[in-house]
Amino acid sequence: MRGWPTVAAAxxxxxxxxxxxLQAHGKLAGVITQNVDGLHSAAGSPDVVDLHxxxxxxxxxxxxGTFSRADIQTRLEAQNPDLRDIEVVLAPDGDAQVAAEFLExxxxxxCPRCSGERLKPDVVFFGENVAANDATAAxxxxxxxxxxxxxxxxLMAFSAFRLCQAAHRAGKPIFAINHGKTRADELIALKIxxxxxxxxxxxxxxxx
Ligand SMILES: [Zn+2]
Numbered sequence: 001m002r003g004w005p006t007v008a009a010a011x012x013x014x015x016x017x018x019x020x021x022l023q024a025h026g027k028l029a030g031v032i033t034q035n036v037d038g039l040h041s042a043a044g045s046p047d048v049v050d051l052h053x054x055x056x057x058x059x060x061x062x063x064x065g066t067f068s069r070a071d072i073q074t075r076l077e078a079q080n081p082d083l084r085d086i087e088v089v090l091a092p093d094g095d096a097q098v099a100a101e102f103l104e105x106x107x108x109x110x111c112p113r114c115s116g117e118r119l120k121p122d123v124v125f126f127g128e129n130v131a132a133n134d135a136t137a138a139x140x141x142x143x144x145x146x147x148x149x150x151x152x153x154x155l156m157a158f159s160a161f162r163l164c165q166a167a168h169r170a171g172k173p174i175f176a177i178n179h180g181k182t183r184a185d186e187l188i189a190l191k192i193x194x195x196x197x198x199x200x201x202x203x204x205x206x207x208x
Contacts, residue, residue: 003091004055007055008069010039012040014200015152015200016042018200018201019040020040020043028149029144032138034160036052038054049141053123055069059121061118062117062118065113067112130159139162142163142167147167147172149174149177150177152179154180154183164183165184177191178191
């Protein structure tokens with residue numbers, strides 16, 4: 001509840017915008033992302049595969065309904081007015097550290113559909129599996145593509161690494177723009193170690 005406004009206010013950067021531009025010019029078939037902030041879609045990339053889900057949605061673990069986070073946020077704040085102004089420590093992942101004493105009176109919003117009590121951000125938490133339909137959609141994108149461009153990922157999550165394995169097995173070249181080592185270094189044909197916010201606009205200028 002306290003971390004969300006920061007996430008919701010985030011804007012796409014030059015890397016997000018360049019990928020959308022590349023796609024608009026027919027130079028990129030599609031975007032598969034491990035990010036959960038929705039910024040590729042906000043930048044204009046169509047049909048993004050959100051491999052690890054999307055923080056803009058909330059899912060009910062009882063009835064599997066999905067709801068807009070903005071709507072759930074409105075309920076959270078209305079039901080917990082005392083928590084709106086207390087001091088919190090914001091974490092880079094969108095969480096906020098709240099002192100335990102403030103949590104005792106916390107009022108859970110119920111599922112708008114089934115009144116269940118188990119709502120969660122519709123993202124893949126550490127240790128959870130990627131949703132089968134997202135994994136399938138991502139693999140289909142790779143199979144339809146001529147090549148794979150990895151941007152800003154160490155590929156440590158198997159859900160992303162396996163896409164590189166599939167591309168490599170199919171003889172498709174893999175390029176990466178990434179700082180530091182990736183799990184797929186042995187499969188990558190060319191790696192550029194400069195920030196993607198710089199590299200992608202340059203690439204975009206070259207080919208569009
Ligand atoms: Zn429900």
